[in-house]
Amino acid sequence: MNPGKEQILNGERSAGFDVQACRKDFPILSSTVFGKPLAYLDNAATTQKPQSVIDTIHNYYTGINANVHRGVHYLSEQATCFYENARVKAQQFINAAEFREIIFVRGATEGINLVAQSFGRSNLRRGDEIIISTIEHHSNIVPWQMLAEQTGAVLKVIPINDDGELLLDEYEKMLGKRTKLVAVGHMSNALGTINPVKKMAEMAHQWNARVLVDGAQAVPHMPVDVRALDCDFYVFSGHKVFGPTGIGVLYGKAELLEAMPPYQGGGDMISWVTFGKTLYNTIPYKFEAGTPHIEGVIGLGAALDYVSAVGMNRIAAYEGELLAYGTRLLSAAPGVKIIGTARQKGGILSFTMEHAHPHDIATILDREGIAIRAGHHCAMPVMERFAVPATARASLAFYNTQEELDRLVAALGRVREIFR
Amino acid sequence: MADLNELYQEMILEHNTKPRNFRAIADASRKTEGYNPLCGDRITLFLKMENGRVADISFQGSGCAISKASASMMTTVIKGKTKPEAEALADVFRRMVSSGAQAAPEAVGKLAVFAGVSEFPARVKCATLAWHTLLAGLEEKTDHPVTTEGENGS
Structure with a gap:
C-alpha cells in the first residue's frame, strides 16, 4: 500500500x-x-x-444569455443572478470567508499573473525575495521571474529529495525578513506530490511573507479549505475540476485584494470614469475588467455542484x-x-x-x-x-x-x- | 487507420537502437541546436562543410525513436550533398511526413520508411526536428536553438 x-x-x-x-x-x-x-x-x-455542466452551458445560451451587471432587463438580471450564484458556490467550495474574495480569471495561470503584477509590483522592491519550489508548473515560475526582472527581487527555489518531496529544512533556512512572497503548488502536476502548504504558510507568516498556493491540481481531487490553510492567495482552473476551459478562480484575503491596484482596466472594474480620473469598483469587480466569461462561470458553478454532490x-x-x-x-x-x-x-x-x-x-x-x-x-x-x-x-x-x-x-x- | 507497424518500421527501430553518426565532430564548421519544446527532444547537429559540400555530419542528443531514427538516417543521406541538394531533400521529406505527399522513390530512397508518420500528426515534429536543425545549420543560424514551433501552417 x-x-x-x-x-x-x-x-x-x-x-x-x-x-x-x-x-x-x-x-x-x-x-x-x-x-x-x-x-x-x-x-x-x-x-x-459531466452532462450537468454541458446542460448548464446549453441552457444558459438557450434561455438566459445576456450581459451581466447591467441589469435593466429580465435576462440581464437572470444572467447576473446565475453568475453571482456561481461566485458563492466557488466561495463555499474552498470555504472562503466572503464572496468578494473570489475573483474570476481565465485560469490558475492568470490568477498567478494577476497576483504577481498587482500585489507583486506594488509590494516588492529590489533585493526582496520570492520563494518557489523545484516542482512548480511553469505557470508558477515564469510570472515570478518576470516580476523579479521588473522589481529587482530575487527568486529562491526550495530543493526536493529523490521522492519528489520539498526539503522543509531548506525552506526554513530560506525564509527571512527579505521574504515577501512564497508561491507553492498544493499538488505537483508532474509528480503528484502533495505539499504541506498549511505548515509552509504558517512558517512564511512568521516572517510576514504572503503565501500563494497554486491549487490547479489539488482542487479537483481533495477537499480544500483556504481558511484552514490560512494562505493569502489560492488559484485554480475550472477545466481541471470538470468545468469549462477559460475560467478559473483567484481567492485572496479581502484586505489584501482591497489594497491591490487593478490588474487590467476596462468596463465593470470602475465606479466612475472621467478623462481626468477614474474611481475603481470594489472587490471583486475591480479585478474583473470587461464582459466576463459568463458561460464559463456558470458552467464552473455546475461543476462544483457536481463534485460536491459526489x-x-x-x-x-x-x-x-x-x-x-x-x-x-x-x-x-x-x-x-x-x-x-x-x-x-x-x-x-x-x-x-x-x-x-x-x-x-x-x-x-x-x-x-x-x-x-x-x-x-x-x-x-x-x-x-x-x-x-x-x-x-x-x-x-x-x-x-x-x-x-x-x-x-x-x-x-x-x-x-x-x-x- | 494506420497501424503502429507503419510508424515503427524495422529500419526506424534499428536506427533508434543503433544511431549512425551519433558523435561530435571536433572540427565542425557548424554546430546547431534543435529543440522540440512539446516533448523535450533535443538534438545537436554537427556539420563539416568543404567546397560547398557536407563533408561530414553527425548528431548528439536525446529524443524519441522517431526523432532519433530520423536524425540518424538523415546523416547517412546528407553526407556528400551540396546545400541546394540537401535543402531539396529536406523539402521532399517534410512534405512526405507532414501531408502524406507521395514522394518519388528515387527522390527519397530509404527515407520512404518515414511515410507512415503522416498518419500520426502528433509525431510529425519528431520526424522533422533533425531536418529543421539541418536547414538552420546550412544557413548558419546558429545563434539560438531552432525549434519545431511555428510550423503548424506548413
Whole structure:
C-alpha cells in the first residue's frame, strides 16, 4: 500500500462510491478511440465534463444569455443572478470567508499573473525575495521571474529529495525578513506530490511573507479549505475540476485584494470614469475588467455542484485506492520506473520505461484507446532534477477504474514488444 | 487507420537502437541546436562543410525513436550533398511526413520508411526536428536553438 494513502484518506473510505454510476454522467467516457473504449488518463491536463455542466452551458445560451451587471432587463438580471450564484458556490467550495474574495480569471495561470503584477509590483522592491519550489508548473515560475526582472527581487527555489518531496529544512533556512512572497503548488502536476502548504504558510507568516498556493491540481481531487490553510492567495482552473476551459478562480484575503491596484482596466472594474480620473469598483469587480466569461462561470458553478454532490472526501478516498492499485501494477511492470514517490501523493503516475521514450509510449497507448501525456509536463526543472528528458504520465480522476489501469499496464507490454 | 507497424518500421527501430553518426565532430564548421519544446527532444547537429559540400555530419542528443531514427538516417543521406541538394531533400521529406505527399522513390530512397508518420500528426515534429536543425545549420543560424514551433501552417 502507498504509505501516504492512509493520511490522504484521513480515516475515510470510498465506501458507497459507485464509479460506474459516475461514468454514466460523462458522455465522452463511453466513446471509442481507434476502435477501443476510451481510457482517459490525462486528467492532470484537463478533465472531462459531466452532462450537468454541458446542460448548464446549453441552457444558459438557450434561455438566459445576456450581459451581466447591467441589469435593466429580465435576462440581464437572470444572467447576473446565475453568475453571482456561481461566485458563492466557488466561495463555499474552498470555504472562503466572503464572496468578494473570489475573483474570476481565465485560469490558475492568470490568477498567478494577476497576483504577481498587482500585489507583486506594488509590494516588492529590489533585493526582496520570492520563494518557489523545484516542482512548480511553469505557470508558477515564469510570472515570478518576470516580476523579479521588473522589481529587482530575487527568486529562491526550495530543493526536493529523490521522492519528489520539498526539503522543509531548506525552506526554513530560506525564509527571512527579505521574504515577501512564497508561491507553492498544493499538488505537483508532474509528480503528484502533495505539499504541506498549511505548515509552509504558517512558517512564511512568521516572517510576514504572503503565501500563494497554486491549487490547479489539488482542487479537483481533495477537499480544500483556504481558511484552514490560512494562505493569502489560492488559484485554480475550472477545466481541471470538470468545468469549462477559460475560467478559473483567484481567492485572496479581502484586505489584501482591497489594497491591490487593478490588474487590467476596462468596463465593470470602475465606479466612475472621467478623462481626468477614474474611481475603481470594489472587490471583486475591480479585478474583473470587461464582459466576463459568463458561460464559463456558470458552467464552473455546475461543476462544483457536481463534485460536491459526489463528495470531495469520497473522491479523495477512491482516488487514493486507485493510485495505490496503479502504483502496485506499475512497480511490478518490467523496465518501468515511477518518478515521484512522495508519501503524500495524489493520483499522478509519472514513469519512464527502459528502451522506450515517453513519446513513443504515448503513441502506442493511444492506439489502444488509452490517453496519457508524454513530455516535461510544463515542469522542466523537475525533469532536470530527475535527469530525464521527459516522462509518461497517467493522471487519475474519480471516474477512472482499476480495469483502465489494467489496460494501461497491458499496453505497456505492447510497448515492450516493439522496443525489445 | 494506420497501424503502429507503419510508424515503427524495422529500419526506424534499428536506427533508434543503433544511431549512425551519433558523435561530435571536433572540427565542425557548424554546430546547431534543435529543440522540440512539446516533448523535450533535443538534438545537436554537427556539420563539416568543404567546397560547398557536407563533408561530414553527425548528431548528439536525446529524443524519441522517431526523432532519433530520423536524425540518424538523415546523416547517412546528407553526407556528400551540396546545400541546394540537401535543402531539396529536406523539402521532399517534410512534405512526405507532414501531408502524406507521395514522394518519388528515387527522390527519397530509404527515407520512404518515414511515410507512415503522416498518419500520426502528433509525431510529425519528431520526424522533422533533425531536418529543421539541418536547414538552420546550412544557413548558419546558429545563434539560438531552432525549434519545431511555428510550423503548424506548413
